Amino acid sequence: MKTALITGANKGIGLATAQQLLDAGYFVYIGSRDIAKGEEAVAMLGHANTAVVQLDVTDTHSILAARELIGRSTTQLDVLINNAGISGGFPQAPATVPVQMIRDVFETNFFGVIQVTQAFMDLLQKSPQPRIVNVTSGLASLTLHSDPSWVYYSFKGAAYGPSKTALNAYTLSLAYELRETNFKVNAVDPGYTATDFNHHSGPGTVENAAALLVRFATLGADGPTGKYFSNDRNGETSPW
Template identity: 45%
Template sequence: MDKSKIVLITGGNKGIGFETARQLGKMGYEILLGSRNEKRGLEAVTLLKKENIKAKTVGLDVTNPTSILSAVEQIEQEYGLLDILINNAGVFLEGNLTLNELELSHLRSTYETNVFGVFSVTKAMLPLLRKSSSGRIVNLSSGLGSLTLNKDPKSEFYNVNTIAYNSSKTAVNALTVFFAKELSNSPIKINSVCPGFTATDLNGNSGYRSVKQAASIVVKLATINNDGPTGGFFDDDGVVPW
């Protein structure tokens, strides 16, 4: 592996993002941790450096166009390109609200980060990814975003009717498909991944999977070779239905 390869992970200072950074860093990649909070970003970088991982923090609020532009400029000035973008930042704001209780504001706020943030960061980073010989984009999705699984009474996701979050991940999957079509004549590959129900701050650490388990599928899709898939949706067991 070319140890000069550069990875940007949004929301990388904790949870699945941080563990993904740790695993890729151990493989020799140089890690850029995108973090809204500078202090938390620096603390995360300190932990990675204790494991001899090359890492630094990049101030990045995926909902703020100025912040995104600043991150692009920083990466361009310091590295000239980006090899891997991992759109990990996400929010879950609705808790156990029913449809009658859910406000439009919940939907808007969820989409602002989970969908518009993914679109904005990906679009902004594309010129840097095009400078890589093998650009990779991984979008953190969820089985909750699968329309097929959501309507299957036998699915573990059937009774989890969190509309804002679920539909935002469905939209992320749509972005993955359309970006893949747009980039079909380039070396860049983009895929969605389902890390499974993982214990993170997003769900009050109620998930049954560890961040180590969850990060493995992210790392796998971030490091696929040139004949790997693009425009797909995957978990540990393979292809996830749309």
């Protein structure tokens, strides 16, 4: 049975992604900063092939403990979905935003992804077809941000969008490093989805968002790597 770890999986898109991977026959580790909320998520899923893992992506000790725990129950990890993220709150006016807010957002959305990926790399390398999905945002696209006709052109800020732009850059570099292996590493934007993250203001559903993440988590051997895909572009590539 293939295995998957999803960070920030106790609710929203992460939880819906867990459900769809379970339906596809995966064993899913539910990464949750709050262990009680993770246990609630596992109970909600009601599936034997799940386990909650306390995982705070900003805490090195938590990451290493999660790696040790998962390593005791499986010899390989087939899928890593770096889904945990924060917005930092809005507005994020570049001239006045507190620098600490930017640091906090980058700690979760950028550095956290790197730490988790590196901690689980050895388990991923033992999979015959390892897949890494870095959950990004349309707000990461510098090309779109420079286009006044873009529907989200005015949604600019100094923390959230830039943290995802940095994540995209890391995704490209990681995919390049692993280009001669069986890894597939992609940045995937689930689109503007109605979740707690945006006070349920987005038009998309968590089920549709999760479907896109699962698509890239389960790519075949001929699938793409080092690309940026978006639900806002019908699941096709987005400009960087």
